[in-house]
Amino acid sequence: MRVSVPATSANLGPGFDCLGLALNLKNQVIIKPSKFHSVSLKGEGSNNPVLKDNNMFVSIFNDFYNNLTQKRRFFRFEFFNEIPLSRGLGSSSAVIVSAIASAYAIEGIKLEKEKILNLALAYENHPDNITPAVMGGFNVATVQENEVKFINKTMPRGLKAVVVIPNRSISTQLSRKALPFKYSKEDAVFNLSYSSLLTAAFMSENWDMLKHASQDMFHQKYRMKLMPELFEVQKIALQKGALMSTLSGSGSTMLNICSNEDSVALAEKLKEKFPHFRVLCLDFDNFGVKVEL
């Protein structure tokens, strides 16, 4: 059985903990019944011993599998990871979502995507990464009485994401602690109005509005200060044709959305200016988690 899951970019500026979209950068796992437990890793995280010995995917998979079947069986897990860890591209959501989907699928149980999403909430209580990881596309999501309420929209082929990935990681948990405990009414109204405008821009495909609507007062400035070069990435991206440029999730990646036509030149310019960062030109993913038996 093969399961794949896309990277995600959350917040999109003002939509802290509620907006997110999926990118065509994927983690895949092949799971086979085996006499012994074994793990092989290729790609991102393959030199990290924790991922081999105490893998979050394996522990979530086992929790669900054991609960579902009451059986003790062994598996071989072959991971092919494209999503960098702790860079704000939803690596932890990808693991959570794909582990849950895998545990059911290997027993031949077909689980609705909404069910996977609600089970994933037990591991990540903000729905902005897990929703696009499950559903693909652009998503607006909130949690009501332990259920994710969301609206999903397909991303068009005419746009690309140019992501700039620094070589320094930022843990989501730690970076959430760096945010203010309280916000003023002005900041709350600011983010409410910009997040609403940004959502309307995505839903109506008014791409010229993205630049105006993607401003934020809740988290970016606090987080980007930890890596001041990110302000320069944002400035250059906007000058060189990005429709919007925001911190991806809790960072350290910057997400730049642009037209297909502008994407190569934008990526080249960012590579030239920031040779020590990784720059990828990606399509959007519109499918989300995928199980192939």
Ligand SMILES: Nc1ncnc2c1ncn2[C@@H]1O[C@H](COP(=O)(O)OP(=O)(O)O)[C@@H](O)[C@H]1O
């Ligand atoms: N491919 C993976 N396999 C196992 N665990 C992973 C993998 N990717 C991420 N993780 C776990 O998720 C953590 C990163 O989560 P987090 O700090 O939320 O960053 P991100 O922004 O990438 O989601 C890692 O430290 C690791 O524990």
Ligand SMILES: N[C@@H](CCOP(=O)(O)O)C(=O)O
């Ligand atoms: N809304 C969350 C999103 C975290 O995304 P990640 O990809 O960095 O895990 C936040 O801003 O903390």
